[in-house]
Amino acid sequence: MIDVFINKLRVRDDVSDEEADALRRAVARTERFDADRTLVRAGDELHESMLLLDGLICRFKDMRGGARQLLELNVAGDFLDLHAFLLKRLDHGVLTLAPSTVAYFPHDALRRITEEMPHLTRLLWFQTVVDASIHREWVTTLGLRSAVGRLAQLFCEMFERLRIVGLADESGYPLPMTQAEIAELTGMTPVHANRTLKALRDEGLVEMRRGRVELLDLPGLRRVAEFDPTYLSLTKRDR
Amino acid sequence: MIDVFINKLRVRDDVSDEEADALRRAVARTERFDADRTLVRAGDELHESMLLLDGLICRFKDMRGGARQLLELNVAGDFLDLHAFLLKRLDHGVLTLAPSTVAYFPHDALRRITEEMPHLTRLLWFQTVVDASIHREWVTTLGLRSAVGRLAQLFCEMFERLRIVGLADESGYPLPMTQAEIAELTGMTPVHANRTLKALRDEGLVEMRRGRVELLDLPGLRRVAEFDPTYLSLTKRDR
DNA sequence: CGGGGTTTTGACATGGGTCAAGGAACGTGG
DNA sequence: CCACGTTCCTTGACCCATGTCAAAACCCCG
Numbered sequence: 001m002i003d004v005f006i007n008k009l010r011v012r013d014d015v016s017d018e019e020a021d022a023l024r025r026a027v028a029r030t031e032r033f034d035a036d037r038t039l040v041r042a043g044d045e046l047h048e049s050m051l052l053l054d055g056l057i058c059r060f061k062d063m064r065g066g067a068r069q070l071l072e073l074n075v076a077g078d079f080l081d082l083h084a085f086l087l088k089r090l091d092h093g094v095l096t097l098a099p100s101t102v103a104y105f106p107h108d109a110l111r112r113i114t115e116e117m118p119h120l121t122r123l124l125w126f127q128t129v130v131d132a133s134i135h136r137e138w139v140t141t142l143g144l145r146s147a148v149g150r151l152a153q154l155f156c157e158m159f160e161r162l163r164i165v166g167l168a169d170e171s172g173y174p175l176p177m178t179q180a181e182i183a184e185l186t187g188m189t190p191v192h193a194n195r196t197l198k199a200l201r202d203e204g205l206v207e208m209r210r211g212r213v214e215l216l217d218l219p220g221l222r223r224v225a226e227f228d229p230t231y232l233s234l235t236k237r238d239r
Numbered sequence: 240m241i242d243v244f245i246n247k248l249r250v251r252d253d254v255s256d257e258e259a260d261a262l263r264r265a266v267a268r269t270e271r272f273d274a275d276r277t278l279v280r281a282g283d284e285l286h287e288s289m290l291l292l293d294g295l296i297c298r299f300k301d302m303r304g305g306a307r308q309l310l311e312l313n314v315a316g317d318f319l320d321l322h323a324f325l326l327k328r329l330d331h332g333v334l335t336l337a338p339s340t341v342a343y344f345p346h347d348a349l350r351r352i353t354e355e356m357p358h359l360t361r362l363l364w365f366q367t368v369v370d371a372s373i374h375r376e377w378v379t380t381l382g383l384r385s386a387v388g389r390l391a392q393l394f395c396e397m398f399e400r401l402r403i404v405g406l407a408d409e410s411g412y413p414l415p416m417t418q419a420e421i422a423e424l425t426g427m428t429p430v431h432a433n434r435t436l437k438a439l440r441d442e443g444l445v446e447m448r449r450g451r452v453e454l455l456d457l458p459g460l461r462r463v464a465e466f467d468p469t470y471l472s473l474t475k476r477d478r
Numbered sequence: 479c480g481g482g483g484t485t486t487t488g489a490c491a492t493g494g495g496t497c498a499a500g501g502a503a504c505g506t507g508g
Numbered sequence: 509c510c511a512c513g514t515t516c517c518t519t520g521a522c523c524c525a526t527g528t529c530a531a532a533a534c535c536c537c538g
Contacts, residue, residue: 187382
């Protein structure tokens with residue numbers, strides 16, 4: 001049931017059967033949510049962490065005046081708030097963008113893992129560290145890339161992240177978001193997101209139709225984004 | 240010698256004497272560097288992690304065309320690349336902004352800690368997780384805040400982070416960076432950073448002179464930044 | 479077939495970028 | 509202690525990418 005996650009771990013490191021079992025036993029329950037549901041609000045005190053099994057979810061921060069920044073998208077196999085195990089209170093909210101299924105890991109169970117299974121603990125720690133790496137790349141995206149570059153970067157990153165969980169192929173992948181949401185993620189207005197999307201379409205690079213990204217020219221897209229996937233740590237090495 | 244760090248840990252959680260000793264023993268050596276030295280380049284393979292004891296250091300990413308994004312400032316007591324323990328290869332460079340002293344923690348020693356000292360392991364994990372939290376706030380800053388807001392946010396954050404290590408008081412703190420570096424951090428041009436600094440000065444909020452930030456009106460600055468320090472997790476609670 | 483939420487487009491405004499030059503500060507060698 | 513070069517800061521004039529406002533057009537779903 002949480003096999004998406006375990007398989008993703010195995011892309012980067014070995015996971016023993018005992019470790020996989022320990023993870024499976026750590027799940028208290030799963031729950032299904034509609035699109036557009038706020039699962040956690042910034043500042044909530046949490047006693048469990050959520051793993052996304054299916055759907056599309058994002059983390060976000062609100063600012064005065066109704067503005068909202070989407071911080072990161074999460075796809076099947078991603079922990080949404082593993083860091084809540086350490087922080088206890090989240091600095092951001094968590095929101096479904098599409099109907100989603102979530103598995104809950106009580107912090108007691110995670111703590112037991114940290115007491116008894118150091119290698120598995122490092123694997124979990126690793127997940128939070130890759131997350132930070134994704135944030136860093138996004139800081140660069142917002143600080144340095146133009147509107148076209150930001151969208152190109154987004155589409156390249158999501159391609160890689162969906163591919164390792166088997167949800168993307170060279171032709172494209174599902175990404176059920178509105179243009180307004182894409183704008184909130186890439187730090188621009190909906191109007192400009194729309195125009196930028198049109199520019200990418202006119203150049204024959206990508207197209208977004210009915211919640212799906214069609215990759216028309218992946219190498220070209222990578223060039224526009226200056227995309228370098230190393231920050232995602234997708235290769236195997238022992239740790 | 241690494242007491243800055245241990246004291247900072249103790250702001251948020253208890254640290255036993257054995258844990259403090261284990262950390263002290265984990266230090267292989269310390270080294271001193273001039274300003275403007277690149278300590279690590281993106282992609283380098285690392286076998287130790289660095290803790291900043293004194294000085295000012297930043298992480299950065301380069302893009303084609305010579306543009307550079309500064310990702311985060313680091314001050315005394317901060318690990319510069321604890322995440323390298325898990326990642327092995329860094330996705331970013333590390334650069335001194337001022338003369339700095341660094342303590343080296345071989346990954347072997349850190350691994351031993353994760354095998355034997357689960358609570359201390361969680362404390363280290365926690366550090367990387369706060370780091371991600373700082374990145375998230377910066378994503379919001381670049382995505383949502385105006386030029387004035389970005390600088391105000393920067394000055395508010397650095398005040399809090401320097402205060403817990405005893406390097407800032409209500410009057411201000413040292414921040415030995417050029418305006419060009421501030422521009423690279425806040426995602427604007429040096430010229431605009433200069434003008435924005437002038438705006439903050441004219442409003443009587445902050446002033447930067449000879450590598451020092453003078454806080455003229457901290458509440459006003461916080462208002463302009465919409466600053467909320469919870470993301471820094473500066474309060475004590477057990478974990 | 480009607481109506482909400484989207485997407486698209488146009489006309490115009492503006493924050494921040496670019497280019498260029500002068501001035502202040504500072505370290506270094508004489 | 510001064511002269512000089514270098515780096516950093518400051519300011520002006522102009523420009524462009526993106527924001528704003530507003531209205532159509534589209535499209536899915538009931």
